[in-house]
Amino acid sequence: MRFKLALWIGKLANKIVKTINPRRGTNFCGAIATRIDPNFLGHMHLDAERVIFVTGTNGKSSTTNLLVHLAREQGLKIVSNLEGANLFTGVVTTLVQHADLKGKLNCDYCIFEVDERSLPNICKQLKAKTLLVTNLQKDQVGRNGDPDFIYRKVLTAIDGDTVLYANNEEPRSASLSRYAGTTHFYSVDRHAKSFTKQGFYPTLPCPLTHREISFQYLNLDNVGPFTNVDGSFCSLPAEQVADRVEDIDFEKRSFSYHGMTFNMPYNVPPMLYNYASVLSICQHTLHLDLELCRRSFANFCNIDGRFVHFRYREKDIYFYRFKQENPDTLQSAINFICADQEPSALIFVCLSAIEDFQPYYLNNFYPFDCDFSGLKNSAVEHYVDWGICSEVMQSTEDTIFDAYLHLRRAGIEDSRISLRSIKKVEDYIDTFDQLDQKRIHIVGLLGIYEEIAAYLEKKGEKR
């Protein structure tokens, strides 16, 4: 009875919130339902065979979006938290929204994106037989601490019954296979944007033997064919991983998987592992027709992806939404910009202020895990450091020199760097107008993109 009361009140709360603002409420009714019935997820009595969790540091949302898209295109009924609320209450909210008044779901599968830290609490009530781990890297250190802290959280979701989908080229997630009943490794072949690092650069410790790991080359930062120092733990050789994205052609926007050629809806390196993992799970767990999956790739549109391109007047603007405190996504953005052969300008937006939860603080360290040196010989002609204000930062002086100093340390001359304090949205647009370059790269947070996009759309200037 408590469960049904929680469900009904949750549904009522959802209806009210959606009436007021259809874009809000991704956690609200779940929070109410959980308060009434703390074991709400358990009381849904979902079949673990029909539940898939997608977790990891980077790529959870894009992977879930694509997986749900392909499954629905082939007629499967899917319940998913596509709106991105991936905490405990977000999962509850999704179930409250989709269950009938008796608490029954009419679907073939539940596919949930799950925040790594929330995984143990969710798993106490809701089991998933299938777990997809994208990667486990440094991220949101103010609450996630170190990768081992998250590794231990993810381990709580794995037992002898688990069917694990693991990234063959990411050491931490690959090592989880030791604890799962079945593991499907997915992999990405070397491609035109793979790279090696020159000189000394730290990698990561082996999660099993604690010794050094080295990479043959990198497809993404700290993701590539690897071996530990004594050879006791390494990525599987290419011929042993069937679920592999190969023949990658960024120009033609295509790759092959199991001998079939796929169109690449987003031709950026981080998406390749998402493609590989999704196709693997479509094949082995959802048993979808790969030919139909191939056709469905053409009309996939990602929600809130990391990479956005738009035009403003005669300029092409490329916005890289990096995750703060996650050096790997910042490095991927830098690598992508360094690989661009066309003359361009690069705008950095305040790297250090972390103000999403208390205590707010300045994280002055994670960009030091990145290698900015490639910028010196890149086609970037001019750099702009945007200083922004925030709840605490009433003066842009607090943080404006942070990105500036990173650029100087990378050997960029002072004359090629401008500092620009942003006080209002027009200041962003004015920067675009002031720059001579026709291509502008921006590395910043999604909120800034949304602010710029809303302004330009209102003015009718965004394409």
Next chain:
Amino acid sequence: MKVALLYPHILNLQGDFANYTVLQNLAKSAGVDFELTIINSGDNYHFDNFDVVLAASGEVAHFDYLRRELESHLVELQAFIESGKVLIASGTTQGLFGESILREDQTQVRGLGLLPLTAVERKLVYGDNIYASTNYMGEHFDLVGAQICMLDFNYKYSEKYRPFAQLHYGYGNSGDGSEEGMLLNNSIFTGVHGPLLVVNPDLAWKLINYFEPQTRELPRPDFSYEFRNRQGSISYTKRKTSQLDQSKLYKP
């Protein structure tokens, strides 16, 4: 100047490895030879070959392995510290040089026993800014940085084992008290992790002056932008504590 990075592929959590780059750049600008050694598993090395050894913050999961790696060098490491050379161990890695760490699952990780220090793994991570000052090698330094607390540290201070810094703001060793880290001769054990020497370059310059006496005659390099950046951190910290609703501030 001879600098070593201690197991940097294993200990590298918070951008700490950048500390060697500031020493390298300052040495270069002062006309000083700079030699960098990367110490990896199984390497044959001797601490007395180095002036500065940097031990970055790392995951506790690897400390048992690192203790076993370092135990055969324990006597020379003690001599290195006693001689006034500089080991800088930051963040969680302070615990590796202490007596023991009690993990969340109640298992005990033994440390090298060089410091009167025990540590306890926290259930929740706590991250925040840190603003402190220290008297190091007879000179006053302001320090800013960040602290991601995975462990609570219990230092037993004495005349020989002194605090490294006095806190103005931050979590410090365990959320209590105003003392931070430990100074043993010239070796530093601190929770101010990450690029400590990069964001506080005057401390890096002090190390250059100490090991290369001829540089003491040189004018200090221009750190004006670094100091403005540091002042920005201090202003941010002060504003955070004075202007925000105190009830909104998270208490660890």
